[in-house]
Structures are given as structure tokens and as C-alpha cells.
Amino acid sequence: MKIKYLIITIASLAFLFTGCNDLDTLPLGNDVTSKQKEETYMLNPERAEAGVNAIFAQFNQYMPNATALGASRHNDFGYPSVMLFTDANGIDVVSDDNGYNWTGNSLDFTDRVYTSNEAQIMWNNLYALIYTANNVIGPIDADTDDPQSQYYLAQGLAARAFSYFNLVQLYQFNYVGNQSKPAVPIITDENSDVAALEGAPRATVEEVYTLILNDISSAIGLLESAQEGGVTRADKRYFDLAVAYGLRARVNLTMQKWTEAAADATKAIAETSAVPTGLTEANKPAFMDISEKNWMWGIIISETDRVVTSGIVNWISHMGSFNYGYANFSGGKQINKALYNSISDTDVRKGWWTDADGVSANLTKEQQETIDSYGYDPYTQVKFAPYQNVMKNSTNANDIPLMRVEEMYLIKAEAEAMNGGGNSTLVDFVSTYRDPDYSFSSTDAAEIQEEVFRQRRIELWGEGLSWFDIMRLNKPVDRRGGGFPNATMVFNIPAGDPLLLWRIPQKEIIANPALNEEDNNPSAPTPTPVADI
Structure with missing residues (x-):
């Protein structure tokens, strides 16, 4: 079964969609039109709702890759595995590489071996989300005027955008300067059948970002219409208009589209009911419950x-x-x-x-x-x-946070500064909500961006975002002076080193007729430890 082989081998995914794939054909092999499938969804709204719920169930899975790996792994539990691996790759989440630490391969970058369990988990988890999203998107007419169908379609499109946004940053360097380089295969509801038979090549970075922006922008329009029609999300596990704007703000920031990033972050802040925690709320352990007032989106x-x-x-x-x-x-x-x-x-x-x-x-x-x-x-x-x-x-x-409103203020601060807007948003945010004595006098855009990077490292620590900042800002992985307890984990990997890119798993190279060994990211030697500071 080629491309979908790796995804469909995940038993839970096959189970989730046993009841959805039968929409694709009628008896005697006649094709079902998109309009007919949408009518089926409208006549059986529980089917559409189940498809959407399957997307968000995918974020939280117990060992979904056990069959594909041929083993049970205690670091295999859905999207939070991606968060765990990428944080361990970076410089700010420090841990001891010992017998109880399941992130050792990500600490020393042996996860980049394309037969590693982490390589398989990373790829499978994100393409599984895409597969489930495509199954929601496919049956719904893109021009539907039914508010409930608009809401469901928006969930699928936003989830697909989120998944490809993760993938494109993991398998290729940042957008600017790398637009024509290979990223990842694009599998949508429109080409999945062909891809299953003929495979799919790596699309360019530009092509993937075009899909991401088209998907998330369409989702924003659909969510606006659905909201006007009285349909809103049931809880914070789903996308709402604010989260969709927040996701597009992330995308535009990564693409260095400063005006658009600032505008989207501003819209996200305006649309959300979430507000930052203050000085008398952020001074205690928290980050455990999706009802916390600063959470915009999370895993329940x-x-x-x-x-x-x-x-x-x-x-x-x-x-x-x-x-x-x-x-x-x-x-x-x-x-x-x-x-x-x-x-x-x-x-x-x-x-x-x-x-x-x-x-x-x-x-x-x-x-x-x-x-x-x-x-x-x-x-x-x-x-x-x-x-x-x-x-x-x-x-x-x-519960696990995926987006907090504080991030939107930091996106707005960076984007405004890079667009010549100064440091007022940054200073106002930190001094109001985190440090009453905070001051930062520089008005130089690059210096403000560096300070925002430091603030993001503090504010968003452990929330699975730090690696993407390293990649989008072309930073080295410099662990010197960081307090890493193992001398063998102290690295200074330069920005742009091939080792920083994940490799497409070997099983996918074998299963996908449109890919061969030469199409993969290059194999790079594991890093050599350096003297600590």
C-alpha cells in the first residue's frame, strides 16, 4: 500500500476510520461525488463529528506505533512524543542520559539514524494526523454554506496545516533561502489514492508552505462563517478562530512575513477569551489543566x-x-x-x-x-x-498545552520589532505579567529579536516549541555552560549542520516508489562532544 502503508499499520488509526472509508465508493464501484459525501455527512452528523474527534484523539495515543516498530516504547504516546523529542534535541531542557531517561537518543542525536524508533514515531505521528484530517476534509464541499459542515471542514484543514508546519520545519531548514529545497511529500484528500499506488515525491519548501497557508487561511474563513452561523467549539481541544489566527501567526513568523505575523497575533489576542496569567498567578506550579485562563488550545x-x-x-x-x-x-x-x-x-x-x-x-x-x-x-x-x-x-x-496567549504577545513583539516597530510590546508584556522591574532599552530590531528569543526560551520552556525557534532563527545547538550532566552530551553544533534535519525513515523510503535513498536528507555523523564552559 506504499505511502499509506506506514500510517495504516498503526492499529488505532485503522480502527478509527473503519466507519469512514466506506463513503468513498458506492456498490458496483461507482464514484461518490463530494456533494453526495457531504450530504451523507449532513444526514449522519455523528459520522462527521466522529471524524473530527478522531483527529484530536490522535494527539493522545497509547503506543500507536507499536506495530510499526515491532516493539512497545514508553516514549510513544502521540503528539507529546514530538514535543519530548524536539525539546531534548535542543539546549534548554537538560536531563541526565541514564537508564530511566527515554530521551537519550534525542539528547545525543542518534535519533537521526533513519532506522531509529524516534525517526519512525516522528514521521508516523504527523502523517497519521494528516491522514485523519484528509478523511474529514474529503467528504465536505469546500463551498459548503452549512455552518456545521464549515466548522468540521475548518478542523480538518487547520489540523492538516498544523501537521505540515511541524514536518516542514523538521525535515528542511527555514523557509527564507530554502524555498526550492526538498521538504516532505504532500498527501491530501485529493491525491491520496494516486499516492498510495504511485508514491509521492518530496515537495519543495515553497510548495508545502503554500499548502499550509491555503489550509489555515481557508480554516479561518470557515470558522468565521461557522461562528456567524452559531457554531463554535465545544472545548479547547478543538480549533477556534483565535487558535487558527495563532497558528497562522506562527507560520508567518517563521516565513519572516513580519507584517502578517504581527497582524495575526493581534487578531488571535483579540479573538481569544484567554488572558495572560499575572504576577500573583504565575508564581506557583500550574500548566496542568486546560481550564487555566491563559490556555488557548491543548490536549485534554x-x-x-x-x-x-x-x-x-x-x-x-x-x-x-x-x-x-x-x-x-x-x-x-x-x-x-x-x-x-x-x-x-x-x-x-x-x-x-x-x-x-x-x-x-x-x-x-x-x-x-x-x-x-x-x-x-x-x-x-x-x-x-x-x-x-x-x-x-x-x-x-x-492536560498538555499546545498554545497559550502569552506566545501571541511574544510573536507580536518580535514581528513588530523586525518591522521597525520598536520594543514597546515586549517591555509592556514582560513588565506587566512577569517582572515589574523589567526594562529593555534597545530599539535595534536584531537585538529585540534576540531578547524575544530569550523570553520565549523562558516563557515556553518544556512546551515543545524551543526546537522550532532554533531552526527558524538559524541558531546553533550550543550546550556549553548549560549544566548538562553528561560530558558526552555537551555539543556546539553549528547552524545549518545537516545533522539538525530529521531523516525520512527507512521504511518510508522502501514503501514509497517516488523516493529512493538519494532523496533523503544526508546521513550526518553524530556530534562530537566539546569542552564545557
């Missing part, structure tokens, strides 16, 4: 989800410091020491991590005793609270 986790009942095969098991999980035995996750030391003592976020003595001013006596009892190293994160704020909780049902 239920106590009955298999990732939760597994106990430890979930994101917070690896990331959390207060709850029961792998973090207790691996030594947890620390912040880059140099970055921590750059944070002002008057910034409430400094308490999101313990200090050199293992203490955080943000913690209650019980919370501090919990951290002490686990014996974590200095600079350990205490940003992410345990489920229901119960110390040493073994029920790891934390």
Missing part, C-alpha cells in the same frame, strides 16, 4: 485514557517533578543553567525552577518537601504541577 487528558491507566507511558511521567513517573528515577528535567542565571530575581518565572540550592520561592512547604524527597539536581523544573495539585500523584492525567 482523561483519567480513563490508556496513557493514564498505564501509569508511566505519558508526557508528564517524563516531564513532571511532583508526580510519580520516569522523572523520579531519571533525575527529572532541568533548565539550561546559563538561561536560568539570565532571569532577573524579580521575575516570577525564576521560581519555575529550583535554584543552585534546589529551592524555589514559588513553592509551598509541602511542594518543596516533595522536590527535596526525590533528590533532584539544582535547576529542576517546578513549572508543571501534578494532576489536581496532589503531590506524588500516580494518576498522570495532566
Whole structure:
């Protein structure tokens, strides 16, 4: 089955769409038109709703790649695996490469071997989202005037845009200067049948970004119409107008379309009901519940989800410091020491991590005793609270943030500065919500961009976004002075090094007739450790 081979081998995905694929043909092989399929959806709205729910169920999966890998992996749990791998590739989420740390291959970049489990998980998870999105998009007429159908179509288009936006940044360097370089195969609802038989080549960076912008812009228009028709999202797991604008703001920022990025971030702030946490709210562990007022979009986790009942095969098991999980035995996750030391003592976020003595001013006596009892190293994160704020909780049902309103202010600040707009948005945001004594006097665009990068590293730490900043800003992976406990993990990989790109998995090269070994990103040697600072 070629291209879809890797996706359809995921048992959960095949199960989710057993009831959807039968829309494609009528008895005797007659083709069903898009209009007929949409009418079927409208007559059976539960079918369309199930298709949309399948997209967001895909974000939270228990070992969805076990069949494809031929093994059970405790770092295989849907999109949060992507977050975990990319954060470990970077410079700010520090951890000890030991027997309990499931991100060791991403720490030392052996995940770039195209037979690695991580390479397969990364590719499968994002193309599985695309597959589910295509199954929602295909049956709905693009020109539908039914508000409910518009809403469903917008969910599919926005999810597809999100997935390709991740892929294009992982498999090729930043947009500007690389538009004609190969990115990833484009599989849509329109070409999936042909691709399944004939394969699909790597599209260019320009082609992928064109699809992304078309999809997310269409989703914005559809969500506006659906909203006017009285249809809105049920909860924050779904896209609404603000999240769609926020996603397009990310895309435009990455493309260095500063005017558009600033405008979209401004629209996202205006459309969302989310507001930043303030000085008296950000000074305690949180980031566990989608109801938190600064969350725009996230993954909702239920106590009955298999990732939760597994106990430890979930994101917070690896990331959390207060709850029961792998973090207790691996030594947890620390912040880059140099970055921590750059944070002002008057910034409430400094308490999101313990200090050199293992203490955080943000913690209650019980919370501090919990951290002490686990014996974590200095600079350990205490940003992410345990489920229901119960110390040493073994029920790891934390919701996972995918977009917070604070990010929109930082996108707006960077884009305005790069467009000649100065530093007022940056200074206003940080001084109002994070550090009352904050000041930043430079009006130089490049210097403001660098300061926004530092602020993003602090604000969005551990939320699966830092790697994409490294790639879009063409930064090196310089871990010197970061406090990495293993000398073998201290690297200074220059920007543009081929090693920074992920490689298409070997199984996909074999299964896709339109790809061969020469079409893959080049194999690069694992990095050589350097002397620490």
C-alpha cells in the first residue's frame, strides 16, 4: 500500500476510520461525488463529528506505533512524543542520559539514524494526523454554506496545516533561502489514492508552505462563517478562530512575513477569551489543566485514557517533578543553567525552577518537601504541577498545552520589532505579567529579536516549541555552560549542520516508489562532544 502503508499499520488509526472509508465508493464501484459525501455527512452528523474527534484523539495515543516498530516504547504516546523529542534535541531542557531517561537518543542525536524508533514515531505521528484530517476534509464541499459542515471542514484543514508546519520545519531548514529545497511529500484528500499506488515525491519548501497557508487561511474563513452561523467549539481541544489566527501567526513568523505575523497575533489576542496569567498567578506550579485562563488550545487528558491507566507511558511521567513517573528515577528535567542565571530575581518565572540550592520561592512547604524527597539536581523544573495539585500523584492525567496567549504577545513583539516597530510590546508584556522591574532599552530590531528569543526560551520552556525557534532563527545547538550532566552530551553544533534535519525513515523510503535513498536528507555523523564552559 506504499505511502499509506506506514500510517495504516498503526492499529488505532485503522480502527478509527473503519466507519469512514466506506463513503468513498458506492456498490458496483461507482464514484461518490463530494456533494453526495457531504450530504451523507449532513444526514449522519455523528459520522462527521466522529471524524473530527478522531483527529484530536490522535494527539493522545497509547503506543500507536507499536506495530510499526515491532516493539512497545514508553516514549510513544502521540503528539507529546514530538514535543519530548524536539525539546531534548535542543539546549534548554537538560536531563541526565541514564537508564530511566527515554530521551537519550534525542539528547545525543542518534535519533537521526533513519532506522531509529524516534525517526519512525516522528514521521508516523504527523502523517497519521494528516491522514485523519484528509478523511474529514474529503467528504465536505469546500463551498459548503452549512455552518456545521464549515466548522468540521475548518478542523480538518487547520489540523492538516498544523501537521505540515511541524514536518516542514523538521525535515528542511527555514523557509527564507530554502524555498526550492526538498521538504516532505504532500498527501491530501485529493491525491491520496494516486499516492498510495504511485508514491509521492518530496515537495519543495515553497510548495508545502503554500499548502499550509491555503489550509489555515481557508480554516479561518470557515470558522468565521461557522461562528456567524452559531457554531463554535465545544472545548479547547478543538480549533477556534483565535487558535487558527495563532497558528497562522506562527507560520508567518517563521516565513519572516513580519507584517502578517504581527497582524495575526493581534487578531488571535483579540479573538481569544484567554488572558495572560499575572504576577500573583504565575508564581506557583500550574500548566496542568486546560481550564487555566491563559490556555488557548491543548490536549485534554482523561483519567480513563490508556496513557493514564498505564501509569508511566505519558508526557508528564517524563516531564513532571511532583508526580510519580520516569522523572523520579531519571533525575527529572532541568533548565539550561546559563538561561536560568539570565532571569532577573524579580521575575516570577525564576521560581519555575529550583535554584543552585534546589529551592524555589514559588513553592509551598509541602511542594518543596516533595522536590527535596526525590533528590533532584539544582535547576529542576517546578513549572508543571501534578494532576489536581496532589503531590506524588500516580494518576498522570495532566492536560498538555499546545498554545497559550502569552506566545501571541511574544510573536507580536518580535514581528513588530523586525518591522521597525520598536520594543514597546515586549517591555509592556514582560513588565506587566512577569517582572515589574523589567526594562529593555534597545530599539535595534536584531537585538529585540534576540531578547524575544530569550523570553520565549523562558516563557515556553518544556512546551515543545524551543526546537522550532532554533531552526527558524538559524541558531546553533550550543550546550556549553548549560549544566548538562553528561560530558558526552555537551555539543556546539553549528547552524545549518545537516545533522539538525530529521531523516525520512527507512521504511518510508522502501514503501514509497517516488523516493529512493538519494532523496533523503544526508546521513550526518553524530556530534562530537566539546569542552564545557
